[in-house]
Amino acid sequence: MATWQIDQPQKLTFDRVRRVRVRTARGGVSVVGSDDRPTLEVSELEGPPLQVRHDGDQLTVGYERPSWPGPLAWLRQQRRHLAVLSLAVPRDCEVDVEVVAGSLMVSGMRAPVRAKSVSGEVTLAGCAGQVEANTVSGAVQAHGVAGDLWAETVSGDLTLVEGGGTIGAKTVSGTVLLDLTTAAVQDVRVTSISGDVTIRLPRSSDLQVQLQTTSGQVASAFDELPSAGWPALRTVSGRLGAGTGRLRASTTSGHVALLRREPDVEELR
Numbered sequence: 001m002a003t004w005q006i007d008q009p010q011k012l013t014f015d016r017v018r019r020v021r022v023r024t025a026r027g028g029v030s031v032v033g034s035d036d037r038p039t040l041e042v043s044e045l046e047g048p049p050l051q052v053r054h055d056g057d058q059l060t061v062g063y064e065r066p067s068w069p070g071p072l073a074w075l076r077q078q079r080r081h082l083a084v085l086s087l088a089v090p091r092d093c094e095v096d097v098e099v100v101a102g103s104l105m106v107s108g109m110r111a112p113v114r115a116k117s118v119s120g121e122v123t124l125a126g127c128a129g130q131v132e133a134n135t136v137s138g139a140v141q142a143h144g145v146a147g148d149l150w151a152e153t154v155s156g157d158l159t160l161v162e163g164g165g166t167i168g169a170k171t172v173s174g175t176v177l178l179d180l181t182t183a184a185v186q187d188v189r190v191t192s193i194s195g196d197v198t199i200r201l202p203r204s205s206d207l208q209v210q211l212q213t214t215s216g217q218v219a220s221a222f223d224e225l226p227s228a229g230w231p232a233l234r235t236v237s238g239r240l241g242a243g244t245g246r247l248r249a250s251t252t253s254g255h256v257a258l259l260r261r262e263p264d265v266e267e268l269r
Contacts, residue, residue: 017059021062027081041085095113107126119136124140187246211249
């Protein structure tokens with residue numbers, strides 16, 4: 001096992017990394033899948049040094065917790081921590097990253113990814129494995145996530161473009177936007193309390209659809225999906241194509257809109 005204390009901008013390289021775990025407070029973290037040698041680069045640093053440990057094929061980056069007692073000690077110390085770092089790791093490396101108040105970006109990974117931030121934005125791009133993203137007030141932006149995606153926020157917005165696999169999105173007051181370009185999506189579940197939900201599907205989708213809101217409005221661009229309204233519930237439900245997959249979206253006071261993606265000119269040729 002090798003360890004380092006990083007107290008100034010520095011670059012480290014490693015022979016083998018299959019799992020990476022990062023815990024930082026403020027600043028930013030980016031993790032990129034690469035075919036080159038695993039590399040950690042710290043470009044900005046304030047406060048106590050970063051602790052880096054390389055044990056076998058696992059790389060851990062974070063801070064040493066305070067030795068004094070008290071439930072607020074760690075939170076008080078976190079305010080002095082700022083680190084901006086980037087990691088280039090193999091594409092099949094498992095990624096687990098947590099940032100308190102900073103941006104977080106992960107791209108080009110094939111293995112499972114877990115990304116968590118309290119108030120920073122989480123950006124995911126070109127990930128083929130299972131992805132879990134969680135924020136409180138930060139937004140989640142996902143593009144080209146081919147694997148299963150589970151995203152949850154309290155007040156942050158959720159945006160997914162060109163997704164596939166199973167999709168789960170949950171928020172309290174944030175808006176949810178799903179722009180799905182493939183008809184192969186099998187299971188989509190969206191839950192919101194007061195945020196609006198907008199979903200765009202290919203015209204050739206094969207889904208069992210159920211959309212509902214308690215006090216908002218629900219609308220669909222697919223004529224084959226009938227709508228119904230009662231004093232405390234408005235719904236749109238039915239089958240698209242063969243109905244082999246499922247789409248369920250519900251909100252309490254937000255609006256739900258289902259849009260139709262028309263085929264591109266090249267697809268019509």
